[in-house]
Amino acid sequence: MSNPVDMKFLIVDDFSTMRRIVRGLLKESGYTNAEEAEDGAVALNMLKNGKFDFVVSDINMPNMNGFELLKAIKSDDALKHLPVLMVTAEAKKEDIVLAAQTGAAGYIVKPFTKATLEEKVQKIMQKLAATA
């Protein structure tokens, strides 16, 4: 794995405000390389046509929701290695379990804090480093 701060993030959320917040927080943590997508369909297209290292995705989105995006990533041989961190307002236990079973690397419920995002990203980074 390359230096974590060089990793390229894809932030997927239908609300531009939330994309900017996540992008801003990642930047404060030293991750300056990030792009944005407004739904799962756009994100999947970007992932197939570009090189990304980490996906931060909302769930409740139009066109293709976060679960559909997660399933698409995990069923694609070229993409399934990507860690996907779900950042969502969906607080139902069955959704959290479904995300974990589908292969999400982490799950954050909104509203969240800067510390929570930092902690989850760091934890996933450590797992990636351990398996590399």
Place this chain on the structure above:
Amino acid sequence: MKVDLPENMSMPAASPEIFQQLGTLTRQLHDTMNMLGVLPGLKNTADNLPDARSRLNYIATKTADAAEKVLNLVDTAKADQEHIASETRKLAALITADPVKAVASGAVFNFVQDVETVTHRVDGHLTDIMMAQDFHDLTGQVVAKVVRLANDLEAQLVKLLVQAAPPEQAHKVEAALTSQPAEHKLEGPVVDSEGRTDVVANQSEVDDLLASLGF
């Protein structure tokens, strides 16, 4: 149903016959709507109105909290900015009067440290202001749910209209109704988690749940 009238008005006494007729009409309307299958749908939609009310309250609370938080942070950041501006003026006066003494007394060094501390604090305030904008996403999802409820109510009322309309017009409205998209299964933000066991209330509950699953 109880009707509240202004104090200077009184309800004219209805004759028993009119009262009886009104009762009969109401009963007929109720039975007809039930027969048409409209009332259960309308009732279901009406039952969701308190939920819509609590969602609107959630929006009001979230936006008010965010506004107050941002204004408080701006006040604090402005006070910090004013402190630095004031200290800058004092240091400028000291340097103008005696540059050597200003350095030797530690005033310049203290100022530099002060600036570093305050800018770090202001940066924190700016991050908190950014985080406070998450209300846009959360309330946006809740607004979408309330809009869906309004759409359901509209659909039920249109259905009622179809039942009452002449057949040639009813077909047009019915065709429009059947083209409605299926309801989204995702719930969005939980506006009131009290008494619910199917949702998590915070991030630590998410972490506990995932840990119990071995993640």
